[in-house]
Amino acid sequence: MKILETKYMGLRLKNPIIVGSCGLTSTVEGIKKLAENGAAAVVLKSIFEEEIIKEHEQTFKNSLGEHENNLEFLDYFDYQIKNDVLKKTATLIEEVKKEVDIPIIGSLNCATSGEWISYAKQLERAGVDAIELNVFKLPFNIEQESDEQEKLYLSIIEKVKTHIKVPVAIKIAQYSSNLAAVIKKLDTAGVNAITLFNRFYNVDFDIMTDEVKAGSPYSSELDYYNTLRWISIMSGKVTTDLSASTGVHSAETAIKMIMAGATTVQMVSKIYKDGAESIAEVLKGIKDWMNKRKYVSIDEFRGSVHHEPNENAERFERVQFMKYFSDHKVD
Numbered sequence: 032m033k034i035l036e037t038k039y040m041g042l043r044l045k046n047p048i049i050v051g052s053c054g055l056t057s058t059v060e061g062i063k064k065l066a067e068n069g070a071a072a073v074v075l076k077s078i079f080e081e082e083i084i085k086e087h088e089q090t091f092k093n094s095l096g097e098h099e100n101n102l103e104f105l106d107y108f109d110y111q112i113k114n115d116v117l118k119k120t121a122t123l124i125e126e127v128k129k130e131v132d133i134p135i136i137g138s139l140n141c142a143t144s145g146e147w148i149s150y151a152k153q154l155e156r157a158g159v160d161a162i163e164l165n166v167f168k169l170p171f172n173i174e175q176e177s178d179e180q181e182k183l184y185l186s187i188i189e190k191v192k193t194h195i196k197v198p199v200a201i202k203i204a205q206y207s208s209n210l211a212a213v214i215k216k217l218d219t220a221g222v223n224a225i226t227l228f229n230r231f232y233n234v235d236f237d238i239m240t241d242e243v244k245a246g247s248p249y250s251s252e253l254d255y256y257n258t259l260r261w262i263s264i265m266s267g268k269v270t271t272d273l274s275a276s277t278g279v280h281s282a283e284t285a286i287k288m289i290m291a292g293a294t295t296v297q298m299v300s301k302i303y304k305d306g307a308e309s310i311a312e313v314l315k316g317i318k319d320w321m322n323k324r325k326y327v328s329i330d331e332f333r334g335s336v337h338h339e340p341n342e343n344a345e346r347f348e349r350v351q352f353m354k355y356f357s358d359h360k361v362d
C-alpha cells in the first residue's frame with residue numbers, strides 16, 4: 032500500500048482516507064474495525080461542551096441544596112463534571128492506542144470561548160496525535176455583523192495554537208460572506224489543516240402533522256460538488272493541508288478531491304450506510320485507478336486539476352445556469 036502514503040499535518044498516514052468525526056469513532060471496537068478495513072486515521076466523536084452542560088443540568092440542580100448560592104461550590108461542580116467527561120475520552124484514547132497503530136485525532140466543540148484551551152490541553156495530555164476543532168454555530172442573529180463568524184474562528188485558532196503542541200485542524204462550515212478570504216486568513220494564522228466542510232443537523236417538517244423533525248443526518252453520493260469546488264479554488268492559494276469532507280462515497284469521488292488538491296479525504300455517511308468494508312473498497316478503487324493511470328504516488332496527481340488562472344478558473348467560479356447552459360449541455 033506504499034503508493035498511497037500521505038503526509039497530513041505532519042503525520043505519516045498509510046493512505047489519504049480518514050474516518051471523520053461521528054459515532055463510529057466513539058468506541059475502541061468501532062475504531063478497531065475501521066483501522067482493520069484500512070482507515071489511515073480517525074477523528075474521534077466531538078466532545079461537545081454544550082452537551083456536557085445540558086446533560087448534567089438536572090444532576091447539577093439536584094445537588095445544589097444548601098450550596099445554591101455558593102459560587103465556589105458551583106465552580107467546583109462545573110469543573111468536576113467536565114473532568115469526568117474528559118476522563119472518559121482520555122480512557123478511550125489510552126485504550127484505543129494499545130489496539131491500533133493509526134493516528135487518533137481528537138475533536139472539540141466548545142460553547143464558551145474560554146474552554147477551548149483547557150479542553151484541547153486535556154486531549155493533548157491524553158495522547159491524541161492531532162486535534163480538529165469543530166467550531167461552527169449557525170449565524171442566525173440578525174443583529175450580528177457578517178464577520179463575527181470569521182473573527183470567532185480566528186480567535187479560537189490563535190488561542191489554541193499558542194498552547195497546544197500537536198497539530199491543530201479546524202473544521203468549518205460552507206456558510207460565510209467570503210469563504211475564500213476566511214480560509215486564507217486561517218491559513219495565515221498557522222492552522223495545520225482545514226476540513227471542508229462539516230455537515231449539520233438538518234430540520235425537516237411533516238406536512239400532515241405540522242411536526243418539526245430531524246432531517247437525514249447522512250449525505251448522498253451527489254453531495255460532494257460544493258466541497259470539490261472549494262478544495263479546487265483554495266488548494267493552490269493556501270499552504271495548509273485541506274481535508275475533504277461531505278459526500279465522499281466512492282473511490283472516484285475520493286480521487287477527484289485529491290486531484291482538486293485535498294491532502295486527505297474524510298468518510299462518514301458511506302460507512303454508516305455500507306459498513307467499514309467500504310473504506311477497503313475505496314482504497315482498492317484508488318489503487319486500481321492509479322495503476323491504470325500509471326501513478327506511483329498520491330503526490331503525483333494531487334492538485335492536478337485545481338483552480339488556476341486558466342480555463343479551469345472560470346469553471347470553478349461559475350454559479351449561474353446562463354442561456355448557453357440551459358439545454359443541459361454543460362460539459
Ligand SMILES: Cc1cc2nc3c(=O)[nH]c(=O)nc-3n(C[C@H](O)[C@H](O)[C@H](O)COP(=O)(O)O)c2cc1C
Pocket residue numbers: 051052053054076077078138165202228229230248249250251254276277278279297298299300301
Ligand atoms: C451520525 C453523525 C454524527 C456526526 N458527529 C459529528 C461530530 O461529533 N463532530 C463533527 O465534527 N462532525 C460530526 N459529523 C459530521 C461528519 O464528520 C462529516 O463531516 C459529515 O457527515 C459529512 O461527511 P459525509 O458526507 O462523509 O457523511 C457527524 C455526522 C454524522 C452522520
